[in-house]
Amino acid sequence: MRVLIVEDSPADARLVREYLSENGSQPEIRIATRLADALEIANEAALDAILLDMSLPDAHGVEAVRRMQAAAPRVPIVVLSGLEDEAIAAEAVAAGAQDYLMKSHVDEAGLRRALRYAIERQQLLDRLAASEARLQDENVLLRRLTDAAGRVFATLDVRAVVGLLAAEARRLWGGTVKTYAGERRQPDAFLNDALAARRPVLAEDRMRVALPIPGTSGRNEWLLDIYSAGAPFGENDVFALDLLRQYVGIAIQNVALFGELQSQRASVIQLNQLKDDLIALLAHDFKGPLTTIIGFTELLEENALEGEDAQGALKSIRQSAVRLANLANDTLAMSRVEQGELNLEVDPVNVAQIVQDAVEALAPQRALDFEVAAKDPVVRGDPPRLRQVFENIVGNAIKYSPEGTPVKVRVSETDRTVRISVQDQGMGIPSDEMRFLFERFTRASNAKRSTIKGTGLGLYLAKTLVERHGGNIQVQSTLGEGSMFTIVLPRVRDGMGGVLRVLVVTSDENLASYVLHELRSHGLASRRDKTLTAALERLEAEEADLMIIDCDTITSDLAQLFKRARREKPGIALIGIGSGDAAHPSDWDATLPNPFLGSDLQRAIHEAGRRHIPGGGVEA
Numbered sequence: 009m010r011v012l013i014v015e016d017s018p019a020d021a022r023l024v025r026e027y028l029s030e031n032g033s034q035p036e037i038r039i040a041t042r043l044a045d046a047l048e049i050a051n052e053a054a055l056d057a058i059l060l061d062m063s064l065p066d067a068h069g070v071e072a073v074r075r076m077q078a079a080a081p082r083v084p085i086v087v088l089s090g091l092e093d094e095a096i097a098a099e100a101v102a103a104g105a106q107d108y109l110m111k112s113h114v115d116e117a118g119l120r121r122a123l124r125y126a127i128e129r130q131q132l133l134d135r136l137a138a139s140e141a142r143l144q145d146e147n148v149l150l151r152r153l154t155d156a157a158g159r160v161f162a163t164l165d166v167r168a169v170v171g172l173l174a175a176e177a178r179r180l181w182g183g184t185v186k187t188y189a190g191e192r193r194q195p196d197a198f199l200n201d202a203l204a205a206r207r208p209v210l211a212e213d214r215m216r217v218a219l220p221i222p223g224t225s226g227r228n229e230w231l232l233d234i235y236s237a238g239a240p241f242g243e244n245d246v247f248a249l250d251l252l253r254q255y256v257g258i259a260i261q262n263v264a265l266f267g268e269l270q271s272q273r274a275s276v277i278q279l280n281q282l283k284d285d286l287i288a289l290l291a292h293d294f295k296g297p298l299t300t301i302i303g304f305t306e307l308l309e310e311n312a313l314e315g316e317d318a319q320g321a322l323k324s325i326r327q328s329a330v331r332l333a334n335l336a337n338d339t340l341a342m343s344r345v346e347q348g349e350l351n352l353e354v355d356p357v358n359v360a361q362i363v364q365d366a367v368e369a370l371a372p373q374r375a376l377d378f379e380v381a382a383k384d385p386v387v388r389g390d391p392p393r394l395r396q397v398f399e400n401i402v403g404n405a406i407k408y409s410p411e412g413t414p415v416k417v418r419v420s421e422t423d424r425t426v427r428i429s430v431q432d433q434g435m436g437i438p439s440d441e442m443r444f445l446f447e448r449f450t451r452a453s454n455a456k457r458s459t460i461k462g463t464g465l466g467l468y469l470a471k472t473l474v475e476r477h478g479g480n481i482q483v484q485s486t487l488g489e490g491s492m493f494t495i496v497l498p499r500v501r502d503g504m505g506g507v508l509r510v511l512v513v514t515s516d517e518n519l520a521s522y523v524l525h526e527l528r529s530h531g532l533a534s535r536r537d538k539t540l541t542a543a544l545e546r547l548e549a550e551e552a553d554l555m556i557i558d559c560d561t562i563t564s565d566l567a568q569l570f571k572r573a574r575r576e577k578p579g580i581a582l583i584g585i586g587s588g589d590a591a592h593p594s595d596w597d598a599t600l601p602n603p604f605l606g607s608d609l610q611r612a613i614h615e616a617g618r619r620h621i622p623g624g625g626v627e628a
């Protein structure tokens with residue numbers, strides 16, 4: 009124990025020293041007779057306690073206590089008072105002394121106890137002060153964290169959230185903060201380790217913390233590299249940083265959720281708009297044809313129309329009904345498109361064939377100039393959908409051009425594309441309106457002013473369908489002179505050459521869907537007919553390389569039809585499925601038992617290809 013005795017009376021000082029030194033304890037004792045000397049000693053030596061007389065030559069009473077305390081704020085002071093005045097002693101305690109002793113009453117045990125208590129009390133006070141300071145620091149940290157969390161939660165952009173965190177770290181720890189995009193390899197091993205650890209990592213010297221932050225994907229997308237400007241990072245700091253990181257994790261999830269919500273909201277708004285548009289369309293566009301139908305049927309019921317008038321009425325009714333049917337089809341197709349329910353077949357198909365079908369369907373309305381300048385205009389696609397597109401574009405060309413003017417339809421090909429162009433000499437389209445025509449319900453101003461009926465759905469559907477086929481649709485037009493729509497589709501480069509076209513003939517629905525599925529999943533273009541007659545009819549218009557005939561269900565005149573097939577379509581390989589005589593091996597290029605496996609089918613196709621199609625056959 010190191011004690012400073014401040015006492016001007018040598019006798020008193022000696023007595024105190026004796027009291028303290030008894031029982032073999034060896035306190036380190038220094039004695040000052042004046043306050044000035046005491047202050048000097050306190051300044052340079054480490055002390056555990058000070059015994060201070062309150063009447064010194066250079067200081068008195070409470071003032072001596074104050075000055076002593078100012079010089080040694082952490083050392084407990086026990087006042088020795090010669091005055092029999094408790095009031096002054098109490099004042100001394102109020103001024104900072106730990107205790108007081110009356111010189112006249114003090115004994116050895118009392119003095120030692122007083123000193124020990126004073127020291128312990130002082131130590132307690134010191135500890136209290138330290139923990140209060142720490143608490144205050146933590147309080148500041150917590151308040152800032154809460155603040156930061158508030159701001160982080162209110163931020164709805166990931167980059168901004170991370171920026172906020174970096175700024176917050178800089179504010180709290182005052183050093184430098186670098187942000188890295190995570191996951192990639194980082195400039196040093198410390199950062200790489202932190203990325204692998206997925207939590208804050210403290211450097212050995214405690215002056216640097218790396219903080220990986222997960223992004224919306226849940227992977228570590230960001231990395232904060234924080235250097236302390238002053239004191240080393242403590243456990244509290246790391247804890248706080250981890251808390252911040254967790255806040256940010258939640259905030260980033262919020263960002264993702266918010267984004268999802270926004271897009272859901274947008275699509276709800278869009279669907280709502282679509283619904284409104286549809287209702288308006290139904291109210292408006294269905295009314296016209298219905299009025300015509302109801303009006304004319306009433307007149308016909310009343311026998312009010314005869315001869316040519318009656319014929320004319322019937323024609324109007326039919327046209328109105330066709331218009332309603334088209335409207336219903338378009339609306340249905342659109343709602344499928346909007347709901348993402350449009351499933352397209354992707355077999356290779358000859359586009360020229362489909363365009364020709366569309367042209368033929370529309371031929372009664374206008375003489376069409378149709379030309380195919382392509383050898384192998386094959387695309388992967390869905391024939392009915394493609395036909396819908398061509399009918400719409402060719403139909404528009406007819407609809408928006410005067411009767412008698414030519415409409416040209418051309419199919420051509422380049423190395424990579426098949427192009428279908430449709431050109432008319434009609435009203436044309438105002439140039440600034442062209443690019444909007446492919447939006448739903450959009451019609452050009454000149455069309456709206458005319459008496460030509462329309463809904464503005466056709467081009468929207470055509471564009472959607474063409475794009476779903478990997479193609480695009482373009483328009484060139486001159487107002488008052490005419491328009492040309494061009495559809496460009498990606499071409500299957502080896503045309504049908506590389507893909508076997510298979511025609512399956514069976515009346516068994518289960519077998520049909522099984523075989524078609526097998527064929528398509530092996531990349532073969534396949535069609536199906538229920539009778540051999542229908543199949544032979546189809547072969548008038550469509551090419552095929554292979555015919556698979558189910559001899560167990562196609563029984564009528566099989567032998568005769570078989571001969572006909574061989575005679576009329578010598579290039580087609582024939583595979584028979586069945587158990588009876590009809591499937592006699594020598595007549596067929598390959599046969600299959602019934603039932604059979606997918607691998608049997610592939611083997612039979614391979615065999616038939618090898619025997620029949622020059623250079624043909626596919627790998628099983």
Ligand code: ADP
Pocket residue numbers: 400404405406408432434435436437445450451452453455456461462463464465466467468491
């Ligand atoms: P609809 O013909 O039912 O109005 P579409 O979506 O098929 O709807 O066409 C949208 C608009 O594009 C038409 O209303 C018309 O203004 C314009 N349009 C389309 N094809 C032609 C064309 N060949 N000539 C002039 N305008 C056309």
